[in-house]
Amino acid sequence: MDLIIINIIDGLIYGLLLFMLSSGLTLIFSMMGVLNLSHAAFYMLGAYFAYQISLVIGFWVGLIVAPVLVTILGALVERYGLRRVHQYGHVPELIFTFGLFFVIEESVQYIWGRNMVPYNSPESLNFIAINLAGGSIPAYKVFMLLVSVAIFVALYYVLARTRIGMIIQAALSYPKTVEALGHNVPLVFMGVFGVGTGLAGLAGVIAGPSLTTFPGMAFLLGSIVFVCVVVGGLGSLTGAFLASLLIGWLQTFAASYNIGAADILIAMGYEYPKDVYYHPWRDLWTLTLPQIGPILPYLLLILVLVFRPYGLFGRRDS
Amino acid sequence: MAAEALKLDNVKKSFSGTEIIRGLNLSVGQNERHAIIGPNGAGKSTAYNLITGRYEVSSGQIFLNGQEITNLQPYEVKRKGLSRSFQITNIFPKMSVFENVRCSLLWAMDYKYSFWHMVGKQPELNENAEKIIEELNLKERRDTLAGVLSYAEQRALEIGITIAGGSEVILLDEPTAGMSVSETEYIVGLIRKVTEGKTLVVVEHDMGVVFDLADKISVLVYGEIIATGTPIEVKENQAVQEAYLGAAMEDH
Amino acid sequence: MANGTNNTMSMSSVLPWIIAAIALVILPFVFTGGGSITIMNQIGITIVLAMSYNMLLGQGGMLSFGHAVYMGLGGFVAVHVMNIVEYQEIWLPLPFLPLVGGLVGLGFATIIGSFSTRKAGTVFAMISLGIGELIAACCIIITVFFGGEEGISGDRTMAPPTFGIEFISQKEVYFLIAFWVLVSTFLMYLFTQTPVGKMANAVRDNPERAEFVGYSMRWVRFVSFCAAGFFAGVAGGLFAINFEILTELNLNLNASFTVLLATYIGGVGFFLGPIVGAILFTLLQTVIGLKTDLWALYTGVVFILTVMFLPAGITGFFAMHLVPWHLGRFGMLLKPYAKIFLPALMFVIGAVGLTELVNHSRHHGDEVLMSLFWVEFNTKSAVPYIVLVLLTAVGFWFSRLFAREVKEAWGDATFVEGQGR
């Protein structure tokens, strides 16, 4: 029972982290109609910027400055890259962001090297915050949880209560009308792309010390974030939120319980083969849930797209 | 006498609760030239989209030559012999004029999803395509990419794509929109030529064009047909004059 | 591609194929140098794969992130068949093996295409990504078939000899690959000339209108997808013959990304584009890769620049010049081109040199001497930095200056009275 509670908390922390990435991605998609395939690369940049700043000044400054830097960088990318490609059409835009992913990944390796870097949580958070029977939750994870919740609340407030939020919401459903109403759409695009990537950067800053800062971190998380936004429904923030939590828990619970195919097969009345390593169905007999845990989201992705091409909460056609 | 070429029976369509088409009844006889007129927002394009399967109807039935085509996919409607043009030019911009026309001929000439015919080696197909291009007066532009044609040429190609499939029922959506007087004349002449012996339904704002082309006119206002008749009947219809014609006539 | 209406196979349409065939035969005798046959074999396989990918992206407008899956699956089955042949359970001469791979690719493409081609654009791209991840993961889990991360291997020489050839030497394999490259390229060319190939272009351009001329966009995509799967499988079969081993690395996302990069740099939408792309990319990987460990960075930058400035790829860049050529104004471009060439070269050399130099002093600081563009110098002195910064700056300044002239000249050279809007 304790394990379940602890797993729920772990999954929540992971899910909210995913949401920080998927919310930015969703914002960008809703406004610009382009799925930013380089999103996770900005997440990685956030972690590396913060690492560099933490070496010179300290963790807390990095927490503030790094996302700002990523935001600026994102806005520049939109202004000088994406806007240019926009005229060629939808698929070239996708391909541009895909290429951007490569360039950022390679540049990070060029600047910071190919090894992992020792970006660690600050001393002041190096204690155990909560002790539940059988496991402890370090203060840093609680801090991650708080930051994610704060971002979620802030995002909700901005979208629901402010003027700019109204414009963004309107643009979600009626992009053309918003433009007709005289809003500077290119500027809004630049801003949204910047803020979206900045959110990813912030996620990188707080995830870096916990999930290790290394050049593969973007690739590792990248496709899962797409799963979140696509399963949730492209353009739907609610969908992205629920899908992020769902996938956070799915992965946590799948890794936590060693349910094996063998248990199921035996329950179905089959007999465990004597020499399983030479059995033709050995892969099935030795299959366990944690083994397939990380690929479950992709299975979910395909199923959702096949049966509900717009995702669970999506409405607009891509 | 065969069944009506096109018949709409109490067709309704709502978008998120708002009824745009409110019980549309229309019947177009064989070889008739039928114009649909009405103010902006009356639902003319929506009606086209319902007939050709672009939108699903909320209720009601649509028949083509007596066969029901309600809620069929656009390609199924096309295969049953109904073809349409678009108000906003809708061609294949990165293909040449010739390819545009030839692609529009493929299904009608029964090539279907063939990957064993070489289109270059089908004399009949290519001759037909050349013939249509000649009719469209686009011979010089034959190998130009459709996307870089002038507006009038694109409109002509739009009509070419529509009639190329050899459909018996042709729906044109504002074929002369945004054209100069001479261009309009050219297009009207073209329409007359290429729809010879076919059933034609045309949505049009230019009353000159309407009275020039149509045998029969239906007036669509707020998702309903308020009058149908010969041009003269419609012109004299009191309700029509009040609702629409008067204002429109002054414009032109 | 020319939209030939000529009804007979004329000399001009057969000639390129004959030249290509002759070139393929001569090549291995021209390049006898170390490793060149190995690299040519690799190029050949990449050409078939990239061309099959272009059937999706270039001709059908479908952006796939999982195309290597069909090559990989075709290759895996081909290796298994190779092993079955070795134990003489079936009789199959080696040259037919790519056909086996092709049929497997076709089979899987039929299954996956049946649901993935319903939508194009983002949805299709995401499904292909998901499938790519899933199959790559299965590769590790289902060891009986895929052999885990070690993959499975076979021995091509155990097949019954074909005309006395046992395919022992690289050269024999080269001719086998060359034959299949020619055949596949020819078939893929013919495919573009069929009704469904033409309609694939139409669906790419304007899927909605394609429906209104009687074609279901889904079916058109599906047929293209299956055909692309078949040729990807052929490439897989060739891979199995050449390398005699298939692993997870052949069908994971990275492998699919590589195809996308190669095809796009070469030029999507042009029949020759993927061929150019496959050759350039393989050379970039193997030759530049020998010279610098930053080859992936350069590839990425070249790719991004291609997407931004040459959306039709390198082939498109050359094809673009057909317009002034036909107008007889090509000469107008020569002078500005000649003018910009030197500064542009300076800029590229300077920028690449700086990148390399910084990389060297940061990551290989232990070796003081380095050589760059055949010049050796001391990295600890300031001279190379100054020279390279100057080169970059001067090159950049003049390139910008002359770029305007190039632009103007281009405008003049391609201007056509009364054309379009």
Added chain:
Amino acid sequence: MKIFKKLTAMVMAIGVLIGSSAFADTVKIAFIDPLSGPFATTGSNGLAEWKFAVEKLVNEKGGVLGGKKMEVVALDNKMDGKESLIQVQVAIDQGIRFIAQGNSSGIANAITDMVKKHNKRNPDKRVIFINYSAVDPALTNDKCNFWHFRFDANADIKMDAITDVIAQVPSIKKMYLIGQDYSFGKAVAAAAEKYLAEKTSINIVGNELHPIGKVKDFTPYARKILASGADAVITGNWGADMVNLGRSLSESGFKGPIYCYYCASNGITGTFGAAGKGMLHLVGEGLHNPATPELTAYHKAFKAKYPKWDLSQPRIINAAQMLAAAINKAGTADDMVAVASALEGMEFDSKLLGTKVLMRAKDHQAIQNVHVGIHTDDVEIDYDNSGYGIKIFKTVEMASMDSATSCKMKRP
């Protein structure tokens, strides 16, 4: 057909580039490992170690065959099987007869398979495969062949050593096995099961595999391990999977030792820093601290030349010297049967590493001293320039000297 002209020019250019280095009269070793991409540091580090060993221990001592120099030719395989095979072919085409590779057992499998076929098909151009790091036991068991020589202790031997040490730690009663889901991870798990059952009464409370390089967050695994009440963990994880596992375990409150194969150097030692102190127990040959005086001097010279890299793969020192000795003994660097026969069964006294090395004839597996060491800052020779390194805790002399092998060596 502009393309073909272009191709002509390009391929000609490669020919020149590749060909230019092929004429000098040296004995060449093709070093085929990742030098670009995510795994480049491991490869580059190994390359530095090879270059230094060949220079210092062979060339400066008079070379081979009476004065010929040995040369390491670096070829980048980008950690890709296909690319590896291309590079092997390129090396062979250049006339190189010795192939050295180590990163990834999967690639080693592909290369040994290719070398076997190549040697059979081209008896005049045979090559020898020097495997300096890939530890999948199969390479010297079912998949062994005459041309393959392994200088590292394989996964079974290392596990034999680990379990020898564990058997002497009475506080360990429950053991958790976790590894990456691929052949090496499975080999570690199988060996652990076997040896723990043979030598101890330790209860294995968990034995699982997770997908390699796909797990973003190891917290759930750590929770599970803690919940199982395990006293210690054995893992074959490497790279980010190793760091994340160790980190999650320590964050979740795990206090026991983690026995690992690849938990040092390449940024791992630096990233763990103080957090790994006393937790990480590394198994390996040639661990330093305490080091022989010769090794301390060698290490100093190495660091002077390559300040960024570590002596993290000491078997390279043995491999370079033993290969030189075999060439000298055979009196040729062209007849690979003679060289391989000379290497087979060779006994070598490694002064630097303070161990004897026996290249076992029956399976071409090097037998040597294997150590278990602890991550600590109390070291002379550190890793990642972090002040932390591995200090030897226990040494198993000539580990698994008499172990069985399923290898049926076919000699030409």
